[in-house]
Amino acid sequence: MTDKRTISVWELNGLSGQEREQLLQRTESDMSDYLLQVSPIIEDVRQRGDVALAEYGRRFDGADISEADLRVTPEEFQAAAAKVDAETREAIEYAADNIRRYHEAQKPGEMTMQEVRRGSFVGERFLPIPSVACYVPRGKGSFPSVLLMNAIPAVVAGVKQVVVITPPGADGSVDAATLVAIQLIADTQGCQIQVFKCGGAQAVAAVAYGTATVPRCSKIVGPGSPWMVAAKQLLSSRIDPGIPAGPSESIVFADETVDGGLAALDLLIEAEHGPDSSAFLVTTSRQVAEQAIAAMPDHWAAMSELRVEYSATVICGPMGGIVIAEDRQQAFDFINDYAPEHLQILSTDAWQYLGDIENAGEVLLGQHSPSTLGNFVLGCNAVLPTSGKAATVSPLSVMDFMKFMSVAYVTESGYPEMAKQAERLATYEGFDGHARAVSAVRKPYLR
Template sequence: MDLKVNVYVWGDLSPEERRKLLSRSEEDIARVEEAVRPVVEAVRTEGDAALLRFTRQFDGVVLSPDRLRVTEEEFKAAEEALPEEIRESLDYVIENVERFHRTQVPEPSPMVEVRPGVMAGERATPVPSCGLYVPRGRGSFPSMVYMLAVPARLAGVPRVVMVTPPEKDGSVNPACLYAARRCGVHEVYRVGGAQAIAALAYGTESIAPVSMITGPGSAYVTAAKRLVAHVVHTGLPAGPSESVILADESADPWKVALDLLVEAEHGADSAALLVTPSRELAGQVEAHLLSCIPRLPSPRREFVQAVFSGYGGIILVDSIEEGAEVVNEWAPEHLQLRTSDLFATLKLIRNAGEILLGEHLPFSLANYATGPNAVLPTGRKAKVFSPVSVRDFLKFSSVIHVSEEGLAELGPHVVRLAEYEGFPAHAAAIVHRDTPGSYSPRG
């Protein structure tokens, strides 16, 4: 593969070229959807048999039904096998994530007097069950375990299920198991890909279905979520990784180049872009990238090469203001601001999963340890979705109490509106409430 970094001049791109650049790996997801459909359908109809078949086919791992679920002995062995310094770091960053997410746990909602005798409020309760998808294909991700499991536990979800692809020997990564136990996951299954999403949605003999599914994954996982969205809530769209750095001439090109490499090494379907009005910065960053990429070990080197010649690169704009508009249209998962006036630039940003301010905050720091969630909306969905939070695992019920005084207060208005809309039973439920046998709706 030729080593290159795409460089685009935003003002020279046609509307179709801009659309293609912004649509990035979303087009890959659409292409694999038909390939994923028979996998999802097979799991729906065949259950465990299909799960085991696809695990053998896609992961090269032969399992029996009794080995799908991780055992208590495996959790204990994982903790013993994990180096003490890794356990220490996991404990440290999990505490950071807990500290931040505790602020999202809602206080009991007070009842508000809407009108005399009319009291209304809200009551938050957790979803009955949730499935957490933790990818493994390009590495092991204990960070995804705690980013998903901590808010689920704080929300009080009664049943938290984790699925993750097995290692080649059929085991599950020990750091992922340690984090799962540390964060209160109730069940862990060694299955991944589209087949795992289907199992969580429809259930199998070994895996009971869940009420919602969340977690990042490949284009195949994202496509599977779309196919089961009519059965189960699939949460925010978290597909292939994407990052943008919006920078002016004040940015350090070496640090910008280092930070661009972070999300790019996730996989060939990732996106990593520098948006800048500075041609000098663009040239220096390009040179640093071309110098750094060959030094990465395989397969990360090949991933990064594919990104910067595919969905990544540098976009030259006329000004930071125009760059901010490009960012807002892109609505990236990860956004880093590297300008001389960070907070003035921040005011220009409307759409981004996370916004990192300044040169001391590489994407990797936020991915692991700053506290806010690193599972973020992708595919331009940051325009309408937020990062994973405690709120994702809660639903809210309206709670209303009306006294006799309140009924008298609201009743006449409701009767008028019900009759206007042509609902006589609505009106009669108020007009004839205290006169048994007098039911006489007016059409």
């Protein structure tokens, strides 16, 4: 595959176990180099705070910024509002409304309680976490949609301190549409959201330790580069790193009932995010594979040079392309082992495949449900587990911004049976204090 525009094609039947395992790898599979690179950055921010943040903004983001400029001002919000056209604003409002509706339906009631035995009650009381930092990347584009996905469920959950961290542009400003999205959430939900100009590993360190300007937060959410992911790993004892959300990845499964050109169109959605993305078309149909390959040049011809470069690097390289499976079982065995962030099912009868799927961050069914809709406006959260973590981790939700405490209450009538059984177990396990606390010794103390 010497031609950079030659799409990678992988025959599952022809792969050795090692080759198949290699196909499951992502950019983040080996983080050792990133961990070494970000460690001194983290320590520098811990020691020098705002001064280090501004220096890294100038060095890594090429931004005209000083430590006095780190916090976004009300004047910057006003300037941003003037820059965003009416159609973009309408799209942001539409997306925000759908995302809010979806996440409000997720929110549990304040408390649950059930009577497990007569007179003995157990349940949960739900509370928001105290603070969260929402990371909005910018290196490969501007992402107001990511802000909506991160901040809206936090606000719906009732988090009191919501902080946004995002890299500054060359002129030291924050993306205008992102600021408009933040102001929209603040206005409609009646809350305040602070915004700070810092990105990458240095931003993670800032919210993990706190600086003179950037407040320390209890959790960080949002997708980012491998450097940002590495920083979250190193700082996991200081700040809850949230779900693992790294470079974009997707699998598009297409059966023989759809046009391969459509599969190629949707394969490019996540592939265009960046050269560190992963994107595969999985199919049991050679005709679909051939149609996809034939359609790709026309799709590329309509895209910008940058997005062509990104997507071609992915689908013509070792972490993307077309995977041909012998049958349905082999196809979904691969998909489930891969546990993709995004999974599209292209078929005229897409629902038939839902039972085959065990591991995926999200499943988009049918020809009218491309990842684009999920990424922007459907309402379900597009911050999803990457690097195979969808096997055990769920999408970002209201519950990522909440915690619950167990609540129990035993009545006088319910106590004797509970005490008898608990005393037996405590005695067996050798816990004398436990056993005495529910023995006859307790009775004289009760009022």
